[in-house]
Amino acid sequence: MSCILHIETSTTVCSVAVSEDGQSIFVKEDFQGPSHAVSLGVFVDEALSFIDSHAIPLDAVAVSCGPGSYTGLRIGVSMAKGVCYGRNIPLIGIPTPEVLCVPVLLYHELPENALLCPMIDARRMEVYAAIYDRSLTLKRPISADVVTEESYLEYLEKYPVYFFGNGAAKCKEHIKHANAHFIEDIFPLAKMMFPLAEKAVAAQDYKDVAYFEPFYLKEFVATQPKKLL
Known part of the structure; x- marks a missing residue:
């Protein structure tokens, strides 16, 4: 049983969601982007306020980790790490595909x-x-x-x-x-991360908060340096 904060910023869409035991209890989405630098902090603050106001212990943060927009991923992963450090909770990384x-x-x-x-x-x-x-x-x-x-x-x-x-x-x-x-109109959204994050929790598949980076930064940049920069 777990409460997870989900962050998705790999494309122009910015979204944040909270799940409790696999069920949605909070969702914020901005399709007008890219505006992650503005929207993400507000969404995460609102999500954390919602969690705290309902006295729900936050168990983990899940972040969509690419490939995707360089700026979006850096903002999303940095925010996820910050919450993990601040609340001393584990980090889950989920491939955007x-x-x-x-x-x-x-x-x-x-x-x-x-x-x-x-x-x-x-x-x-x-x-x-x-x-x-x-x-x-x-x-x-x-x-x-x-x-x-x-x-x-x-x-x-x-x-x-x-x-x-x-x-x-x-x-x-x-x-x-x-x-x-x-299939048209398929976007990577935080509210679609729930089953993947729950699976990671069950397997105790957590990332090292200090060293975790979005996928393409370490996997692709040596051979494809200009694709998404």
């Missing part, structure tokens, strides 16, 4: 053999993408892809693949395979 998958799994009917390909916009025809099955088992790790008509054919030839996220729209003109399906 997994956050994107949650609303697709919850609200869309998919065939049993479907694969999910969340896409995060980089520039030109570049995206950060990963491929999961319906159990969120990673079939292909997050990587920086230059999308062409040949992209993802090894999966499209065998399975229906569902593309979504803010990088998917620009790929529609290039990915024409009959097994390619596009």
